Amino acid sequence: MNSAATRILIVDDEEIIRESLSGWLEKDGYTVATAVDGPAAIARLTGEPWSILVVDMKMPGMDGLQVLEQARKIRPTTAVVVMTAYATVDTAVSAMKLGAYDYLVKPFDPEELSLMIQKIVREQALVRDNEELRRALKRECRFRDLVSKSAAMHAVFELARTAARTQSTILITGESGTGKELLARAIHAESPRAKRPFVAVSCAALTETLLESELFGHERGAFTGATVRRRGNFETADGGTIFLDEIGDVSPKLQVDLLRVLEERRFCRVGGSEPVTVDVRVIAATNRDLAKAIADGSFRDDLFYRLNVIPITMPPLRDRKEDIPPLVEHLVERIGAELGRKIDGVAQEAMARLTAHDYPGNVRELRNLVERAVVCARGSVLQASDFTLPVAPGLSDLTSQPASLEAVEKRHIAAILAQSNGNVSAAARILDIDRVTLYNKIRKYGLREVDSALESSTTR
Amino acid sequence: MSIYVWWIGEGAADPRVLESVRVHVEREFERAATLWTGDERPAGTLDERRKQHSSRGLLAWLGARVPAPASRVIGLTDVDLFIPILTFVFGEAQLDGAAAVVSTHRLMGAGRAYGSLARVIKECVHELGHTFGLVHCGTPGCVMSRSSNIRAIDVKGARLCRSCRERYRIVSQGDL
Numbered sequence: 001m002n003s004a005a006t007r008i009l010i011v012d013d014e015e016i017i018r019e020s021l022s023g024w025l026e027k028d029g030y031t032v033a034t035a036v037d038g039p040a041a042i043a044r045l046t047g048e049p050w051s052i053l054v055v056d057m058k059m060p061g062m063d064g065l066q067v068l069e070q071a072r073k074i075r076p077t078t079a080v081v082v083m084t085a086y087a088t089v090d091t092a093v094s095a096m097k098l099g100a101y102d103y104l105v106k107p108f109d110p111e112e113l114s115l116m117i118q119k120i121v122r123e124q125a126l127v128r129d130n131e132e133l134r135r136a137l138k139r140e141c142r143f144r145d146l147v148s149k150s151a152a153m154h155a156v157f158e159l160a161r162t163a164a165r166t167q168s169t170i171l172i173t174g175e176s177g178t179g180k181e182l183l184a185r186a187i188h189a190e191s192p193r194a195k196r197p198f199v200a201v202s203c204a205a206l207t208e209t210l211l212e213s214e215l216f217g218h219e220r221g222a223f224t225g226a227t228v229r230r231r232g233n234f235e236t237a238d239g240g241t242i243f244l245d246e247i248g249d250v251s252p253k254l255q256v257d258l259l260r261v262l263e264e265r266r267f268c269r270v271g272g273s274e275p276v277t278v279d280v281r282v283i284a285a286t287n288r289d290l291a292k293a294i295a296d297g298s299f300r301d302d303l304f305y306r307l308n309v310i311p312i313t314m315p316p317l318r319d320r321k322e323d324i325p326p327l328v329e330h331l332v333e334r335i336g337a338e339l340g341r342k343i344d345g346v347a348q349e350a351m352a353r354l355t356a357h358d359y360p361g362n363v364r365e366l367r368n369l370v371e372r373a374v375v376c377a378r379g380s381v382l383q384a385s386d387f388t389l390p391v392a393p394g395l396s397d398l399t400s401q402p403a404s405l406e407a408v409e410k411r412h413i414a415a416i417l418a419q420s421n422g423n424v425s426a427a428a429r430i431l432d433i434d435r436v437t438l439y440n441k442i443r444k445y446g447l448r449e450v451d452s453a454l455e456s457s458t459t460r
Numbered sequence: 461m462s463i464y465v466w467w468i469g470e471g472a473a474d475p476r477v478l479e480s481v482r483v484h485v486e487r488e489f490e491r492a493a494t495l496w497t498g499d500e501r502p503a504g505t506l507d508e509r510r511k512q513h514s515s516r517g518l519l520a521w522l523g524a525r526v527p528a529p530a531s532r533v534i535g536l537t538d539v540d541l542f543i544p545i546l547t548f549v550f551g552e553a554q555l556d557g558a559a560a561v562v563s564t565h566r567l568m569g570a571g572r573a574y575g576s577l578a579r580v581i582k583e584c585v586h587e588l589g590h591t592f593g594l595v596h597c598g599t600p601g602c603v604m605s606r607s608s609n610i611r612a613i614d615v616k617g618a619r620l621c622r623s624c625r626e627r628y629r630i631v632s633q634g635d636l
Contacts, residue, residue, distance in 0.1 A: 003595070020516065020543035026555055028606060029595035083545075110546045111608035 003029030006121050007049065010034045011041040011067060012056040012083070017106075021054065024110075025117065038062025038070075045074050052101075052120055057084040057091055065095055072099045077127075079120045083108075144186035146179055147330045150320035156183070156312055163310045164190035169262065171247075171307045172285040174314030176423040177364030180285040181245060183314065188241040193281055196240030199233045203254075204246035204425040204435055212254060213270050222271025234267060234278050241281045247307065248288030248299060249425045249435065255300045262306045282307070287426060317359040317366065324355045327363065331370040332382065341374055343382060350384040357389050361421035368421075410445040413438070417447065461531030462492040463588065468501055468518070469538035469564070477564070477577060478536065484581045484618060485534070485588060488603075489628070496527055512542040515552035515561055522559035532591050533559055534584055540565040550613070551583045553590035560587035566610070579610065582618045589620065593631045597624050 008030050012018050018034040025032045035041035037059055045053070053071055057064035068080050079101040084092045092103035102116055141149045143157040163170055164187045172180045181200060188198040206214060209223070217232030233242055244250075250258065261267045262282060266275045284307045293299035317323065328346055336343040346354075350373075359365050373386035403411075413431065420426040428438040465482045467473035478495055486493035505517035518535060526533045541549050541563045551562035562583045568576040585603045597604035602621035607613040620628060 014544075016516070016544050021545045023552075023555065024543065024546070027553075027590055027595050107542070107545055107547045109608070110549060111612075113546065114606055114608045 003121075004031050006051045006124075007031045007033070008052045008054060008117075009041060009044055009050045010054045011036075011038065011059070011064075013037055013059045014056075017056065017083075024113070028114070028117070030117070038064075038067045041067050042070050042074070045071055045078070050075060050078050051124055052117065053078050053080045054104075055080060055082055057082055057095065057103075065091070065098060068095055068098050068100055077124075079124065081116065081120075141326060143183075144189055145182055146186055147326050148320065148323045149326055150315070150323050152315045152320055153323065156314065159310070159312055160187050161190060163187060163312070165192070166310070167281055168309040169281070169307055170283045170310045170312060171290075172283065172312045172314060173290070174285075174287065175316045175362055176287050176426055177359075177362030177421045178314035178316060179363050180287075180314055181243060183312065184241070184243040184283040184285065187283060188243075188281075191241070191281065193240045197237050198241050198243065199237040200243040200245060201233050202245045204249035204423075205439075207436060208251040208254060211250070212257065215254075216257070216267050216269055217276075218270035219272040222269070226271065229269070232269065234261065234280055235276060237280045238278045239280075241283060244282065244284040246286055246288075246423075246425055247284040248286035248290055248293055252298075252300070255303050259300065259303045259306060262303070287423070317362045321355055324366070325351055327366060328354055328370060331367055332374060335367075335371050335374045339374060341377075342380060343374055343377065344380040346382045347384065350382055350387055353384050353389065354387060360419060364421045406445075409441070410447075413441055413445065414447055417442070462494055462529060463489060464494050464496040464527050464530040464533045465584075466496040466498065466522070466533055466535050467537075468522070468535040468561075470501075471538045473536075477568075477580060480577055481534075481536065481581055481584045485584060488585050488619060489588065489592075489632075494530070496530075496533070498525075498527075500525070506539075507542065510542055511540070512548065513537070513539045515541040515543055515549050515563075518561045519552060519554055519557075519559050522561060523554060523557065526558045531558065532588060534588055535559070535561045536564060536580070536584070537561065538564050550607070551587045553587040555590050555595075556593045557591055560584075560591050562587055567613070578618065579613045582607075582613055582616065585618060585620075589624065589628070592628055594620075594624055594628060597621060599623065 008025055010018055010021050010032065011034070012021070013036060018036075022032040022034050033044065035044055039062060041053070041055065044050070055064045055067050064082050064084075068082065071078055071080050080099070082092055082095040082100045082103040083106055084103055085106055089105060092105070095103060101120060104113065104116070141147055143160060146153070146157070148154065148157070160183060170184075170187065172183055174180055184200070185198060188194060201214065203211060213222075213230070213232065215232050215234055217230050217235055218226050220226060220229045244258075257267065265279065266277050268275055290299055290304050294301045294304055328351065332343050332346060354366070354369070369387050369389065372388060373382045377383070377386045413427070416427045416430050420430065424435055424438055424442075428435045431438060463485055465478055465485065467478055482493045482495055502518055502521040505513040505521065507514060518537070518541070522533055522535045541552065541561065543549055543552065548566065550567060551560065553560035562580065564580055567579040567583060582603055586607070589604050594604050596606040599605065599621040601617045602624055603616060603618055604620060604624050605612075605616050607616060
């Protein structure tokens, strides 16, 4: 920073002091201005930023201490140097207590003045550099709402940033809860389509016919209950991005329909014959191993190749444990703000326990833990006891007390859903039943939290 | 337009010092420098309480008496100088003005004669630099670097650094 960028305001009621001091400092190349009294100084401080305020203690009307107090409120980053006669050193000490940077006893040694100003300038430059570095570090660790300092995730961010500038189809793979939808939203937000809609569809949440209607819309009378024509998600997303989550769970028939849309960017509404043309960028995601699905015939290889133009794999949280502390801090800050709770941080022991956990539910699981802790915490610093790290349900939990078959089934489904972080497809696979059956059981047992999550999974 | 070097001290002038200053000033500012031998001396600049002379007062006095053919005048004196806010100054100049003043009082008081003379020369070049609009320079060794104590004067050179020289040549183009 050149010296001229350092702006010094001198406040003294004696003209000769103002002139000699400003003349001296101007020769150092600083930008110097003077004010004849306190109110004039406050007016200048309010109007423009100043690096240093040199103020005389003893002035008629508003004295140096009053100017100092006001200055600390108006411009807290401005360093205030108080000038005082020898007889009022005690007052200068009071000024220090009020936040003055330092004081000078008049007349002062030229070297003392030069060194003090140089020291302030150096310190202010350090503060600025520090802030800039912190900002740069934060930028480096973030891709929109995604926070990470791991090399693997940085490679993901880099690829996502590049992909965002293109129109190509993206396939995001990774375990449940790794943030696939968050990445898709970030790519959309960074893309030229950012001002157009982002439509997320959970392909596993709906039956084949419902999903077909949801994606492509339907004409009036297309099926029982279709009383009006309805636009589908592809039409809603026109000009923007459609996010097809859990693409690996799409039925064979819909795979064919999707393949056609990807090839031609055209489709017909259910029950219609007029083709609808759309300009949509497709981002698909799955936690399934599609290569395996292709091998066992449950997923079309031609659709896979259409989708897999830019493949991005989200690494699980257990493989990037260095991300846990910054993620916890980020989540605490965000959730605290959302819930209106002032949380000052996380205790060291709590952070150590959080870092040691393996997170089968990945970032989603961590988020839930943090949210619960923020809600339940008694103090402003989150303690280890505020976090309830889940224990996988063992057989002993299920058989510990006599229960009906239905009660055991309900408890077991709830436990598996919790373990899968509400991912119905994943839970259905573990339970070895189909999704629709599981969905019906969720309704039957009133597992409402999951139920409502499913209902809101198709969002704009 | 030349520079005048003028002894305005209370004691007798040391011709060797004045001539050395003249030679160095002439070389550094690439223009004629002349020793002015006027007998007039400033009055009313002494602060009785501080027993020092006001450098501002001396600059005002000199500024009103710049000899006609000169564009700049530097007064050398043996009295101790001050500005109201500081305990002392080695010298002072009008930034972008016509007058500069340097005191030998503290500069020649300590150390070897050659070293003392070098200090006076450096301070004269420094203060004259201010009259050409040059401000303090951060280049190590540059004569325009801030020197608030004797040691700082001793470690710096007597010449303008490349960037100060460039700046001097630009600002003094119409003045040569």
